[in-house]
Amino acid sequence: MKPKVQPGTRVAVLGAGSWGTTFAKILTDGGADVMLWARRPELAKEITEGRRNSDYLPGINLPVGLRATSRLDLALHGAEQVFVSVPSQSLRENLVSAEPYLASNALIVSLMKGVERSTGLRMSEVIAEVLPIDPARIAAISGPNLALEIAKEQPTAAVVSSSSLETAQAIAMLANTRYFRTFVNTDVIGTEFGGVLKNLIAVAIGIVDGVGYGENTKASIITRGLVEMTDFAVAYGAQPETLAGLAGLGDLIATCQSPLSRNNTAGRLLGQGYSIADVTKQMQQTTEGLASVGPVLELAKAKGVDMPIVEQVRQVLAGTLHPKDIAPHLTTDSGEPQGERTIDGQAHGSRALWGTFKRTFDQLRHGGRSTDGA
Ligand SMILES: NC(=O)C1=CN([C@@H]2O[C@H](COP(=O)(O)OP(=O)(O)OC[C@H]3O[C@@H](n4cnc5c(N)ncnc54)[C@H](O)[C@@H]3O)[C@@H](O)[C@H]2O)C=CC1
Numbered sequence: 001m002k003p004k005v006q007p008g009t010r011v012a013v014l015g016a017g018s019w020g021t022t023f024a025k026i027l028t029d030g031g032a033d034v035m036l037w038a039r040r041p042e043l044a045k046e047i048t049e050g051r052r053n054s055d056y057l058p059g060i061n062l063p064v065g066l067r068a069t070s071r072l073d074l075a076l077h078g079a080e081q082v083f084v085s086v087p088s089q090s091l092r093e094n095l096v097s098a099e100p101y102l103a104s105n106a107l108i109v110s111l112m113k114g115v116e117r118s119t120g121l122r123m124s125e126v127i128a129e130v131l132p133i134d135p136a137r138i139a140a141i142s143g144p145n146l147a148l149e150i151a152k153e154q155p156t157a158a159v160v161s162s163s164s165l166e167t168a169q170a171i172a173m174l175a176n177t178r179y180f181r182t183f184v185n186t187d188v189i190g191t192e193f194g195g196v197l198k199n200l201i202a203v204a205i206g207i208v209d210g211v212g213y214g215e216n217t218k219a220s221i222i223t224r225g226l227v228e229m230t231d232f233a234v235a236y237g238a239q240p241e242t243l244a245g246l247a248g249l250g251d252l253i254a255t256c257q258s259p260l261s262r263n264n265t266a267g268r269l270l271g272q273g274y275s276i277a278d279v280t281k282q283m284q285q286t287t288e289g290l291a292s293v294g295p296v297l298e299l300a301k302a303k304g305v306d307m308p309i310v311e312q313v314r315q316v317l318a319g320t321l322h323p324k325d326i327a328p329h330l331t332t333d334s335g336e337p338q339g340e341r342t343i344d345g346q347a348h349g350s351r352a353l354w355g356t357f358k359r360t361f362d363q364l365r366h367g368g369r370s371t372d373g374a
């Protein structure tokens, strides 16, 4: 049986950047009683009293009823669901600070799209490692969710993923409003890796955009990028369907197409010839892809997964590959043409992806639901 939404359910959102603030708006508009935690007291005051977050969401009026505080204890007091949206590299330290104030039965939801650089762990894995809680109470949300578009109430969708369907449904019921539709799945690995990996492909797209290459190059990278994403995620136990859904293909399209994407923007600056040091200085907001390249390539190596596009992004970041030389494929050592590992090719993930597409098309032909459907 599906859980009912309890109006006024107490929830907390940790992190008052662009996504945390937007997500707090979604939850408030959906009827929850939301307390947003901002590190800086002056930002908490601007949000509560001025109903603005001018640095991160310029021009957006925040809903009446959304309150913010710089005190973690107040933010977490009585919160039944806790949504976390801080930079991935700071998650562990923030969880340690939050732990004493967490309700014993709270659900913990990651809104983040990075991996921890020092361990290669996904965000839900870091949560499970730091907090003494049942993994069934941990969830992740991902999808084509550019914060500023959603803050303007432009409609979109996302996936709430938890090993417990009941947990995913309870969260999806609350994080659901006129302009934000949530689906559920139980593939946490695929959902989280979709968000991490599309960032890296978006950096590659930004690079070729910065160089001045056109749509053929970008379409090739997006297509080959999806194959890399799927191969990688499937090797780690993801369902290929997830990569063909909102948290994979959906987010890949949004992030690769939009100048709002920070990963895309960082790539564009690299393609225009700025060094990684300059780019890092210029980026005012969290750019998860830059920190994920190294750990993702190490994880890929451990499973023997080939990721030529991500490898080339690493080389551009390291200054060992000129941005204009980035290509949607690498030649073999012998220089001989390679067979295209595509939907009918040899790679495990790619074959699985084709199976997914075929099932989805068959379902659509017969009026079925999409792969993200509950
Ligand atoms: N902005 C977007 O469109 C979306 C972002 N995300 C993900 O959400 C996560 C957060 O990103 P954004 O809100 O976009 O970043 P942001 O750069 O807009 O905001 C980050 C917030 O975290 C705070 N912060 C920085 N260092 C911190 C630390 N050590 N401890 C606690 N807080 C710290 C900043 O002051 C800021 O309030 C990322 O993993 C990102 O990939 C996911 C979907 C959409």
Ligand SMILES: O=C(CO)COP(=O)(O)O
Pocket: 113, 143, 144, 145, 146, 147, 199, 202, 251, 254, 255, 260, 261, 262, 263, 264, 286, 287, 288
């Ligand atoms: O995840 C996002 C959109 O779904 C936001 O992408 P960026 O972090 O590149 O801005």
